[in-house]
Amino acid sequence: MKRSGFLLGLLALVLALALAPAALAGGGKEGWGRTGSFIGRYHVKVLSGGGAGVRGGELTMFIQEEFPGSEAPAGILKLRTKRNNDVVYLKELEHRGRARTAIVKGGSFLGPTIGRFIGKLRRPGRIVANVSTRSLGTVELLFTRYSRKPTQ
Amino acid sequence: MRLKTLLLALGVLAAALAPAACGGSSSGGSTTVIANGPHAASAPDIEDWPVFGRDRDNTRFATQDEINTDNVDELGEAWSTGLGPDQYLMESFPLVIGENVYVTTSTDEVMEINGKTGHINWTYTPEVDFSQSTGVGGYGITVNRGVAAEDGRLFLLTFDNNLQAISQKTGERLWSSQVEDPATGAYESMAPTAYDGKVYVGVSGSEDGVRGKVAAYDAKTGKELWTFYTVPKAGTKWVPEGGGGGTIYMPPTVDPATDTVYVGTGNPAPVLVGAKRPGRNLYTDSILALDAGTGKLKWFHQEQAHDLWDYDAESPVVLFDAEIDGKMTRGVAEAGKNGLLFLLDAETGEDLFPPVGFVKRDHKPPTTKPTLECPGPVGGSQYSPLAYSPETQAVYISGIELCMYLRVTYENHNGEKQFAGDRVVPKDTEKSGTFTAVGVDTGKVIWKHDMPTPMDGGATASAGGLVFTGDQRGILYAFDAADGDDLWQADLKLAFGTAPVIYSIDGTQYVLATVGGAALTASEELGEIGARVIAFKLGGKKLPKGPELKG
Numbered sequence: 001m002k003r004s005g006f007l008l009g010l011l012a013l014v015l016a017l018a019l020a021p022a023a024l025a026g027g028g029k030e031g032w033g034r035t036g037s038f039i040g041r042y043h044v045k046v047l048s049g050g051g052a053g054v055r056g057g058e059l060t061m062f063i064q065e066e067f068p069g070s071e072a073p074a075g076i077l078k079l080r081t082k083r084n085n086d087v088v089y090l091k092e093l094e095h096r097g098r099a100r101t102a103i104v105k106g107g108s109f110l111g112p113t114i115g116r117f118i119g120k121l122r123r124p125g126r127i128v129a130n131v132s133t134r135s136l137g138t139v140e141l142l143f144t145r146y147s148r149k150p151t152q
Numbered sequence: 153m154r155l156k157t158l159l160l161a162l163g164v165l166a167a168a169l170a171p172a173a174c175g176g177s178s179s180g181g182s183t184t185v186i187a188n189g190p191h192a193a194s195a196p197d198i199e200d201w202p203v204f205g206r207d208r209d210n211t212r213f214a215t216q217d218e219i220n221t222d223n224v225d226e227l228g229e230a231w232s233t234g235l236g237p238d239q240y241l242m243e244s245f246p247l248v249i250g251e252n253v254y255v256t257t258s259t260d261e262v263m264e265i266n267g268k269t270g271h272i273n274w275t276y277t278p279e280v281d282f283s284q285s286t287g288v289g290g291y292g293i294t295v296n297r298g299v300a301a302e303d304g305r306l307f308l309l310t311f312d313n314n315l316q317a318i319s320q321k322t323g324e325r326l327w328s329s330q331v332e333d334p335a336t337g338a339y340e341s342m343a344p345t346a347y348d349g350k351v352y353v354g355v356s357g358s359e360d361g362v363r364g365k366v367a368a369y370d371a372k373t374g375k376e377l378w379t380f381y382t383v384p385k386a387g388t389k390w391v392p393e394g395g396g397g398g399t400i401y402m403p404p405t406v407d408p409a410t411d412t413v414y415v416g417t418g419n420p421a422p423v424l425v426g427a428k429r430p431g432r433n434l435y436t437d438s439i440l441a442l443d444a445g446t447g448k449l450k451w452f453h454q455e456q457a458h459d460l461w462d463y464d465a466e467s468p469v470v471l472f473d474a475e476i477d478g479k480m481t482r483g484v485a486e487a488g489k490n491g492l493l494f495l496l497d498a499e500t501g502e503d504l505f506p507p508v509g510f511v512k513r514d515h516k517p518p519t520t521k522p523t524l525e526c527p528g529p530v531g532g533s534q535y536s537p538l539a540y541s542p543e544t545q546a547v548y549i550s551g552i553e554l555c556m557y558l559r560v561t562y563e564n565h566n567g568e569k570q571f572a573g574d575r576v577v578p579k580d581t582e583k584s585g586t587f588t589a590v591g592v593d594t595g596k597v598i599w600k601h602d603m604p605t606p607m608d609g610g611a612t613a614s615a616g617g618l619v620f621t622g623d624q625r626g627i628l629y630a631f632d633a634a635d636g637d638d639l640w641q642a643d644l645k646l647a648f649g650t651a652p653v654i655y656s657i658d659g660t661q662y663v664l665a666t667v668g669g670a671a672l673t674a675s676e677e678l679g680e681i682g683a684r685v686i687a688f689k690l691g692g693k694k695l696p697k698g699p700e701l702k703g
Contacts (some may be wrong), residue, residue: 058284085259107240135237
């Protein structure tokens with residue numbers, strides 16, 4: 001084997017080893033795309049409540065469809081603070097490897113963009129994310145799916 | 153006090169002397185008496201705004217005249233209060249009892265706010281499952297249109313179909329009853345109506361095939377007393393499997409003099425595919441008169457038989473007394489999504505006059521090819537309550553000038569499961585509205601403004617000769633109720649989804665606007681959304697005016 005071939009083979013081996021855990025964990029399979037594998041309801045555990053003191057909540061992920069051909073993944077996130085029900089909406093869901101991102105809308109899916117969702121898939125059905133909005137600041141949340149049906 | 157107001161007040165005083173006979177209701181924490189009936193005039197002389205439309209006739213007419221056509225240009229901001237973090241959209245119609253304002257948020261919180269200062273005294277935050285908003289057109293829009301009050305209790309309907317009673321004094325929950333299973337697709341956005349120990353509610357969700365109903369609950373215990381279903385059970389009579397409709401979006405109006413509950417109903421389902429539901433599809437798109445004690449149907453008036461366009465009879469019913477052909481007549485007014493104002497005999501449900509158009513109307517049965525239909529996706533007048541002034545004998549209508557391309561697809565969608573088609577507002581369309589005064593004693597248009605935006609939220613009139621309404625740019629208008637003169641404007645920078653309320657504390661009259669936009673604002677990107685309560689009084693801080701109205 002030539003020296004360059006050896007180096008290429010070594011590089012491929014390193015890359016394969018580096019990507020293996022993600023593949024084994026299904027990180028590439030459960031994207032926030034049209035496959036629908038992420039759909040369902042998630043419990044929310046608050047890891048860091050931020051300035052507004054978020055105490056808990058719930059996430060509902062579903063495929064939004066106003067008319068045929070308009071399907072798009074979306075989420076409804078309810079966060080409970082001491083005094084308020086804070087309900088925000090996730091749009092423009094994207095994934096790259098284990099990373100899961102979305103923009104956060106206020107009032108409705110067509111409302112103003114008020115923040116970001118930046119998360120990481122720990123394993124299928126389990127995401128840790130920082131959610132930032134204008135009013136809540138940044139909160140760190142653990143999402144654990146408990147139902148594959150958005151309304152049950 | 154002006155002569156008309158004085159005469160009106162004398163009439164009201166006479167009626168107020170016999171409150172029990174009229175079934176008057178005393179709201180906890182205040183001395184309010186809400187008189188009713190043809191001899192009570194349509195507007196009791198009170199300082200508060202204790203029920204949805206201020207009085208039992210639902211007129212949205214305030215008897216105060218401190219703010220009037222002569223001095224309205226001195227109106228300015230008294231205080232302004234935001235309603236919490238990430239609060240967007242505001243379709244809540246507040247109540248005012250004593251010194252306090254009771255307002256809900258789009259996420260079902262109830263707040264008690266001091267009416268003089270804007271200070272939030274307490275907030276009630278219920279546990280609510282908002283996941284069902286995946287079913288509201290797939291757009292996740294939740295709104296709450298307010299609470300009802302009686303005997304120290306406030307009554308709230310949460311998005312996930314719970315009727316809850318809370319203490320008016322402390323904001324603590326007293327009881328909760330589920331009025332419908334959310335799994336049916338039903339949801340709540342309406343304010344309930346409380347009267348004489350009963351709380352009257354409906355359910356929403358016609359587009360998902362929900363079966364509409366009006367129900368009465370015991371105000372002390374939350375126990376269901378009676379239920380009237382507005383359409384047959386799915387799979388029986390004209391309703392196909394999975395179909396339904398006739399749901400309710402706004403609070404019923406109760407006439408204590410006749411023990412009658414008046415309510416408007418929504419469209420049949422499947423919405424666009426009429427072949428699957430033969431006949432008139434009773435009692436969809438109808439005004440219903442029910443016995444308040446039993447729920448038994450007295451009469452119905454269908455505004456849109458065999459509806460193919462989603463033309464609900466959605467806005468709340470207004471009662472009025474008018475001299476028509478020399479005879480005092482008790483009437484019912486309602487503005488439909490089909491763009492027509494209906495003026496009916498309250499006793500029989502028959503037309504007093506031919507329906508009056510207030511927006512462009514041009515529609516035909518939809519097909520599998522897109523056709524342009526007017527009114528459009530949210531109708532000619534959506535949930536917006538009318539105002540009625542007994543001084544001008546006119547009702548004031550918020551109109552929406554939007555058309556839509558409608559197309560039947562026969563497909564069930566993730567959002568509106570029984571819509572069976574799609575509706576799209578043409579991109580190049582001008583999104584505008586109307587604001588129209590119609591005489592209830594003539595059935596004729598008195599004056600009409602073409603408005604720069606669709607009008608959503610309704611109107612409020614006063615004995616000061618004014619009628620208030622707000623647009624989607626956030627402009628609050630005060631028009632001369634008699635001739636429509638544009639007397640005053642304030643740019644609140646947040647779109648309207650409700651109409652103002654008027655109250656007085658310690659002799660000072662306030663006009664209170666709840667602003668932040670409606671579902672319409674968000675879905676058509678019409679204006680800024682948020683959630684604020686802003687009070688105005690004479691001599692308050694001046695706000696900038698909006699652009700001049702055309703014409």
